[in-house]
Amino acid sequence: MPVDEARSLPRLLAGVLGQPASLAEHRARYGATPPGAHLLDELEAAGLTGRGGAAFPTARKAAVVRAQRGHAKVLVINAMEGEPAAHKDRTLLATNPHLVLDGAAALARAIGAARVVVAVARDEQATARIVRQALGERERQDRGLTLELHTPPWRYVAGEESALVHWLNDHQALPQYRPSRPSILRVAGAPTLVDNAETCAHVALIARHGATWFRAVGTAASPGSTLVSVTGAVARPIVVEVALGTPLRAVLQAAGADPEPQAVLLGGYGGTWLAASHLDTPLANEALGPLGASVGAGVIVVVPTDACGLRETLRITRWMAHESARQCGPCAFGLPALARDLQAIVAGGPDAPAAITRLTERSAAIAGRGACRHPDGVVRLVRSALEVFAAHLDTHRRGRPCAVGARRPVVAVPELEPEEDLVWQ
């Protein structure tokens, strides 16, 4: 393929967003998957990393499962998208569902799996319908493979891979304590690989076009394109496909977002606030890492200059505390305490200075003490908020309510469900 063509985007989101391509349309658009004998080598050469948030090398993760004994392995396609600020997997499935399934089938064959599970959150009925329809169209397509749709409850942590596997086994969407990593996950006793839906779509294209094509966009350390969900100060929530390494400001432009915001939240709710002064930073982990940030699940929430970032952080923290699985003490008790401290700071009363001290100390005490990374994400969010919104913090510290406090909230945080209504099964 000519280089120019290899560089053209979109790759994953060809077609009309939200109009799922039938199998025939998909074939016309992308061609058939060639039988790939050395898929994992190609993925390794491509440098594809997981697009669910952890950015772990896909080939290495797959090789660990392939090396396990037995032929009854399981591949789980993670389209849970528990991150409220993300809608890229949903958008991808609603546009090119067969691209995800092609990649899944190819990966399953490469690791020796006979069973493929697609996991879509129960609340996402439209996405589940699209996947069910697509699976129906492929009945004669994926010989020797069983493809199933499963619908766990939508919870923030339900898409964490150990929680997802636990739900598939025991219908409990709870993260598991895994003392040694990498540990082998198992569904019904069979070694299991869990990969994000977008990751699978990239696999499908690497199987077709190869590693060199994949690397025609992106940086040497972060090759390829990626889907980014942009919300907040934007005309409407949108998913854009950009080359990794694209400056954040250019991503905002592509999304039609406020080009001169106050700050952006990067990665997800458990992500990192970045001040507008960092918007020339490339969207790539090697550039974001030194700033304490990462691409995460491809989330950018744009906060305009007339918003109070501390209040936004409070709203997110309160919701994240509510979404704790309440299995680990430091998370179950610590996150609500962080939310209370933020509440005291935002209110700007006489307790505000003490609350800032408490928040800092508690953040340090909570980090790294959960079975999963949920509390660590909240700590990252809170710590970066104290830095990035330092000017606002100073106003609040002096006991004054924030001048922009009356503005409509920016971040679309879901409503808190009553605790007794939270479904984990």
Added chain:
Amino acid sequence: MAVRSRTDTFVLVVNPVQCDGYGHCAELAPELVHLDEWGYPILATAPTPLAARAVHESARLAVRHCPRRALRVERHPAAPASSRSGARTE
């Protein structure tokens, strides 16, 4: 059984899902454990030399008497530099 070298180290590790914050560990192994404001243990992360026999004994007591069986002692061989994958659980 592995040979116990004078320079081997250990760390006390908690399973946070299993732990219910009884706090016995902080009394039995105060050298390694203090409790957070909610009563859950914060463990020393720096490896302790096995040669520090009294501390090792405290850690073993804490493991044995945890009502939730949430603790374990992880031993790390001295050389090469301790890695998690090389850890043994006692």
